[in-house]
Amino acid sequence: MIPPVATRTQMDSANRVAIETGRTRLLVGAVLFAVAFTAIGFRLADVAIVKPTGEPRLAQSKRSPNFTAGQADITDRNGIVLATSLNTASLYANPRLVIDPRAATNKLVRALPDLRKSIVKTKLASDRGFVWLKRHLTPRQQYAVNREGIPGLYFQREERRVYPHGRLGAHFLGFTGTDGIGLAGIEKRFNDTLHARTKPLQLSIDIRIQHILHQELSAAVMRFRAVGGTGVVMDAQTGEVIAMVSLPDFDPNTPNRIPNKALFNRATMGVYEMGSTFKIFTTAMALDSGVVGMRGGYDASNPIRVARFTISDFHSKKRWLSVPEIFMYSSNVGSVKMALDVGTKTQKHYLARLGLLRPASIEVPEVGAPLVPTPWREINTMTISFGHGIAVSPVQLTQAVASVVNGGILRPASLLKSSKHEPVEGERVLKARTSRNMRKLLRLVVTNGTGKKARAPGYLVGGKTGTAEKIGTRGYRAKALISSFVGVFPMTKPRYVVLALVDEPHGNARTHGYATGGWVTAPVVSRFISRAAPLLGIAPTDENSKQVRKALNIHIPTIAGRRRGKDLASF
C-alpha cells in the first residue's frame, strides 16, 4: 500500500518547486519590465518636460531660393555691370540615337549656318554616345534648333562669362576660360572670391571715365601711328584707379582669339624708362632733403660729359637756371646737378619710399617688377635724375606722382573701391611743404613750360612731359620714343592724376615732325580732362582769381646771385 500522504507530500514538493521556479521567473520578468517602464518613464519626462524637442512650435518653410550663376558679378564704382555670368544652352548629340545622320545634318546646318557640314556629319555618324556640337547658343539659336525637331540632340545648361562693355576694361578685368576659371586680371586674382559669393565685386573704375581715356588714347595712338599706349587715372587722395587703359587691347568675350601682343597690360606689367617725368621726383627729393631751395639753381650752360656719355639739354638756355626753370624747361643738366647734390644714397632712399623700386601692389596678377640698376653708381644717379637707367610701370609712376602732389602721402594703387568711411592708410614720404612747392612747379610747366598743350581752361592742370628713347639691341634708338605726360588737376587741391603714355609715336606734319611728350600726350591729357572733369564732379574755376594766384604764385629767379627776378603768377 502506498501511503497517500507520502504521495501528496511528494507531489506537493514537486509542485512547490515548480511554483518557486515560476515565481522566480515572474519576479525576473517583473523586474525587467519595471526597469524598462521606469526607463521609458524617465525618457518620457525627459522628452516632454525637461527638453521639449520634436516638432517645432512654428513651422519653418523652406528658405526662399536665390538665383546664382557661377561667379559673382564685377561692377564699376557706380554699380554698372562689367562682368556677369549668364546661363546658356550648349548643344550636344547622342549619335546612337540619331536616326538619319544625313537628314539631321542638313536640318542642323539650316538652323546653325556657322557649323561646318562635313564636321557635323562625321560627328553624328560616329558610334559614340556623346558629342558636343556647339557650345553657348544664343536663345535665338536654341529656338532655331528646337524648331527643327531633330531626335538625338540635347541641350546642356552651361554658364558663360559675359563682358557687356567688351574691350573697355579688358586688361584689368581679364577673362575666363570655357570652364569659368579666371585666366587674367581681376578674374584671375579674385577667382576664388568670385566663385564663393553672390554679392558683386565693386571696382574703383568708373566706366565712363574709362571710355573717355580709351577714346582719347586710341585717337593719339592712331594719329601718331604708334605701336601702343597706356593711360592711368588715379584718385590722388585715395589711390583708387578710376581708369586704366592699355593699347592694343582685346575683347574678353572671345578669349581664344586674343593675340599675345594685345594681352600684355602695359599699365601694370610694362616697365618703361619714363624720361623727364622722373624730374618730378628728382626735384621733390632735392627740395625735401633741403639741398636746394626754390630760389636756388644750377649752371646749365654746358653739357655734362661722363665716361662715354654726353648729357645735354633738349631746349638748352645756355645759362644759369633756377630750380623752377630747370623744371619748366625740363633741363637734363640742371637735374643731373641737382641729383648729384642729393647724393646716391638719398636718391635711392627717396625712390624706395615713393614705391618706385618695388612692384606695385595693385590687384591684378600681371604686375611688372621695376628694372633698377645694380650696383647703383654715380652715373646711375645722374641718368635716373632725368628718368633713364631705371624702368618703372605706369601705375608705379602714377601713384608716386599722386603722393608728390597730395601733400606727401603715398597710398598704394588699388582697383577696388574704397569705402568712404574708412580713409585709406598711407605713408608719409614727403613734407607737406615740398608737396606744395611741387604743385606750383607742375602748374608752371603747363602755363609756361614744355606742357602748354595740356592746358584745359578752368581745371588748373599741372603736369610734366616725358620723352625717353627706347633701348634697342645697340643702345638707345633715337627714333623710337616713349612719350608721356603726367597731369594733375585741379592744381590748387589735386584730386586726380592722369598719365598718358604712347609707345613709339611718329611725328606728323601737324606736330612739325615732333613726337615728344609735349606734342603727343599733353593734348591727350588736355582733352581728357576737359571731357572727364564734369563727370568727376570738378567744377571749373576762374584761373585768374585771387585765391588761385595766391596758391600757385611762384618766384622765378633768372640770374644767379641776384635778387632781381620776375614774379610769375602761373595761370
Next chain:
Amino acid sequence: MKGRTTLFWIILAAFVGFGLFHVKYKVQTLEDRLNRLNAAIINEQEQTHVLHAEWAYLNRPQRLEKLSRRFLKLTTPSTAQIGTIGSLPFRPAELAQIPEASVQARKVGP
C-alpha cells in the same frame, strides 16, 4: 454606458483622423505651391539678371555717344556753361514784383 463611451471614442478618433488627413493634404498642396513659386522666383531672378546684363550692354558709353550724336545734337559742355549757385546774379528789381507762386508755376513746366 460602456457602449456609449466606445461610440464617443470611435467618433472622436474618426474626426481626428479626418482632421489629420485634411491638414496633411493641405500642407502638401501648399508645399507644392511653394516649390512652384520658388521656381518662378528663380526664373524671374534669372530674367532680371539677363536684363541687367543687357542694360549694361545697351548703356555702353560708345553706343550712348553715337546715339546722342545722332539724335540729341549735344556736345561736350564748355566750362562757361558750368556755373555755381553763388555766381548767379540776384533777381532784377522789376521781377521782384511778380509773386513767388507764378515763378514757381513756371519752373514746374516740362
